[in-house]
Amino acid sequence: GVEVQSHGVMGTQSDIIIRGGTFQQILIILDGIRLNDPLTGHFNSYIPIAPSEIDHIEILKGASSAIYGTEAVGGVINVVTKSFSKKKMANDATAQITTGAFGLINMNIGGTWQDEKNTVSGGIIRNHANGHPQRGIDGFFDATTASASYSRKISNNIDLSYRTAYDERGFSAQNFYTTFSSDTAREYVKTFWNHIKVNYNKKNQKLSFDAGYKTISDWYQFNPKSVANENKTNQFQSLLVYETNFSDKTTFIAGGQFLQKNIQSNDRGNHSIPQAAVFAILNQRIGNYFYINPALRYDWSERYGAELVPQLNMSFKKDNYQLRASAGKTIRDADFSERYNNYNKALVSSGRIGNPDLKAERSLSYEIGGDYWCKGNVKFSATYFQRFQKDLIDWVTTPYNSMPRKDNLAPNGTYALAKNIAKVDINGVETNIQYTKSWSNSSFTTMLGATWINSKTDSAQPSFYLSSQANLLLNYSIEYRWKAISLGVNGLYKRRDDIGSIAQPYLYWNPTYFLMNVKLKVTLKKKVGIFVQADNVGNVAYSDLLGNIMPSRWWMGGIEIHLH
Helix, strand or coil, X not given: CEEEEECCCCCCCEEEEECCCCHHHEEEEECCEECCCCCCHHHCCCCCCCHHHEXXXXXXXXXXXXXXXXXXXXXXXXXXXXXXXXXXXXCEEEEEEEEEHHHEEEEEEEEEEECCCEEEEEEEEEEEEEEEECCCCEEEEEEEEEEEEEXXXXXXXXXXXXXXXXXXXXXXXXXXXXXXXXXXXXXXEEEEEEEEEEXXXXXXXXXXXXXXXXXXXXEEECCCCCCCEEEEEEEEEEEEEEEEECCCCEEEXXXXXXXXXXXXXCCCCCEEEEEEEEEEEEEEEECCCEEEEEEEEEEEECCCEEEEEXXXXXXXXXXXXXXXXXXXXXXXXXXXXXXXXXXXXXXXXEEEECCCCCCCEEEEEEEEEEEEEECCCEEEEEEEEEEEEEEEEEEEEECHHHCCCCCCEEEEEEXXXXXXXXXXXXXXXXXXXXXXXXXXXXXXXXXXXEEEEEEEECCCCCEHHHHCCCCEEEEEEEEEEECCEEEEEEEEEEECCCCCCCCCCCCCCXXXXXXXXXXXXXXXXXXXXXXXXXXXXXXXXXXXXXXXXCCCCEEEEEEEEEEC
């Protein structure tokens, strides 16, 4: 049910979509505080964390703004790390090196050490390739992420956690944001991330305080003849949460949040936006099987004023089945690119134009579903969902005469304007089946997920990102293990509307495509693994979004070491 629309590969840049909508409508959080960048949602997948630090990843589908805040329209992705999770764990270290076609070199190293009071975790991942052939250039990328964290139990009631991280990415950005044949773009992005958390626990009460500071420096050049955009953003945030257990059936949570977003840009200008919220959540069990979870947030922004955001979740779980339902309101404001892109230049002859007068998006979401566990090794889930959206923000092709502001535009220019689409309704069905089976020397695991989405809008013209969503998305994964050998196959099938009116003839725009990846691994003495992998085995020519050409078949192989 999670659709990843790739601009580039191997972590270059990706848009994450849950249950339709746009990439801007997903909230990414790391250890409880948000990563979403105020410049653009295209940076949301730049998660400044080494893989070795990750304990687990939680995916929450559906409306979640009342609990987590703005942008949580389609869902929330929460990355939980080892040092912040407060779990007891074994000390471990991992190292991996991979090489392959197109000059690929990947190195990944990290580890975690823990004693009774301290946890130290850190790692580095380095990813480089000369790149697959694109239109006249190679799709190069050069990315490094390094992170380190420390957690200490100061007393029986207080513990402190701190993380610092650095993420740097340079890559070919050809047709990442445009469909022009003159686009040979390059982009370089640097991210600094710092996060401190203090927890106080006593009997049935918990109090936590988080403070995070993120800076991003972005350099983007459309082609060698154009002036590069230089954007610098920073975001400070703080989060205070109080939790009390009145009984084993009742938990009450309340808190407050503050964000300060700033930008300095030769293209978008200098701006600052404060945002604040207070919220309350009740977790109540009624009897032995019924759970109810109302939540209410009061959100304020300098842009859209004050907003009351309610949500209600319910579930009934007994034996091997569960029924669940949810209803909630969500809200999302425009980012700095949607408001001010190409706004500060002397003359813009084509491209995307920001709109300072954009309204905030608002939506109402509903869902009902169930889960069934059969004989301990089969799980089946199904969900029906609806989202009724007002003033959804997307980019729409707009002639010069219809542009609201013409100060720095050319009369014969071709433009995409950020606009509020008055009404967008999404209906969908999501199903998932998982099967696992183990024997003495082998095991078999498979998963198949399917999401059908029907999107209706009152806009006469197709908008860029709404049009690129999959109407039918199938995800599949199969893994078979026999002794020290494992074989994994995974991939997806996408069916989308044919929007050739937006895409250009030279682009690999396939409305429907099927992808398969295969990995074979042999483990020696439970510590060393040797593997070979092929992505896009079928050598499919496709574009995930409206411009960038995705790679052909990509062979790679490597060695990994795990020490515990």
